[in-house]
Amino acid sequence: MIKSIRNLSLRKKAVKGDRMFLGYLVRVLPGIALVSLIIYLPGCLLQKRRFGKRPFVRHLVVYAFLGCCGSLLYLTILWYYPYITFRPYSYALNLRPFIWVREVYAMGAAKMFEQLLTNIVMFVPYGLLLPMVFDKLKKPMYTALVVLATTLAIETIQYFMGRSADIDDVIMNAVGGIAGYFLYALLRRAFGEKPVWQNAVRQTPYA
Numbered sequence: 786m787i788k789s790i791r792n793l794s795l796r797k798k799a800v801k802g803d804r805m806f807l808g809y810l811v812r813v814l815p816g817i818a819l820v821s822l823i824i825y826l827p828g829c830l831l832q833k834r835r836f837g838k839r840p841f842v843r844h845l846v847v848y849a850f851l852g853c854c855g856s857l858l859y860l861t862i863l864w865y866y867p868y869i870t871f872r873p874y875s876y877a878l879n880l881r882p883f884i885w886v887r888e889v890y891a892m893g894a895a896k897m898f899e900q901l902l903t904n905i906v907m908f909v910p911y912g913l914l915l916p917m918v919f920d921k922l923k924k925p926m927y928t929a930l931v932v933l934a935t936t937l938a939i940e941t942i943q944y945f946m947g948r949s950a951d952i953d954d955v956i957m958n959a960v961g962g963i964a965g966y967f968l969y970a971l972l973r974r975a976f977g978e979k980p981v982w983q984n985a986v987r988q989t990p991y992a
Contacts, residue, residue, distance in 0.1 A: 813859055821851040840984035850914040860907060861939045865948075873947020880952050904957035905964065908932060912965020917986050925966055932962030 825848050832839065863869070912932055916923045922931060936958035944950035976982040 813856075817852055817855040817859065821848060821855055825851055840987065842981055842985045843987055846914065846917050846985050849910075850918045853910045853914055857907065857911060857935075857939070862942055862946075865946075869946060871945050873945075876944060876947060877949040878944055878951075879949065882952050882956060884953065901953075901957055904954055905961035908936070908958045908961030909965040909968065911935070912962035913969045914965075915962075916966060916969050925963075925970075928966045929959070929963055932966075933959055936962075 825844075829839075829844060912928060915928050915931060922928045933955070936955045939958075940950045940955055973982070973986075
């Protein structure tokens with residue numbers, strides 16, 4: 786029974802992966818961009834009144850971070866709206882790492898690779914922007930802990946929604962977040978002395 790639920794969950798993930806990217810670009814991204822702007826503008830104006838003008842590139846980085854958080858929230862939690870429920874008929878939980886290696890047949894190798902890649906890529910911007918926005922997260926360990934806490938929170942919520950909570954998703958999300966941090970480190974090494982980079986990561990009162 787547990788295995789059949791697991792296989793059904795894998796097939797649902799495959800269908801979701803087929804429509805996620807296009808649907809996100811066409812229907813979701815413009816809305817997230819607008820909502821992020823609405824959320825950011827009042828704080829931006831307040832910061833300007835209290836602390837003076839900030840570089841445009843700094844505003845752009847913080848705005849991108851808000852959009853990244855909104856994207857993660859939608860793609861992992863709100864995707865099934867209005868069918869979200871916390872009283873599901875069944876629960877699916879996998880705590881066996883790398884079980885997908887033995888269950889490729891349930892989704893197919895190509896679809897499984899696409900699903901794994903999606904889970905990684907989804908968290909790369911998050912790992913990149915965290916240390917750029919928050920000065921205290923410039924150490925890799927702190928960024929990794931925040932990424933891990935985020936993906937664990939997402940999987941916990943998904944479990945109580947009746948969706949599959951999977952340790953493999955946690956691992957792939959964490960890999961993506963860490964990859965994002967290493968991308969940040971490479972950019973800092975290449976452009977750390979450039980004024981545009983210094984303005985982008987300049988510490989702010991809320992960082």
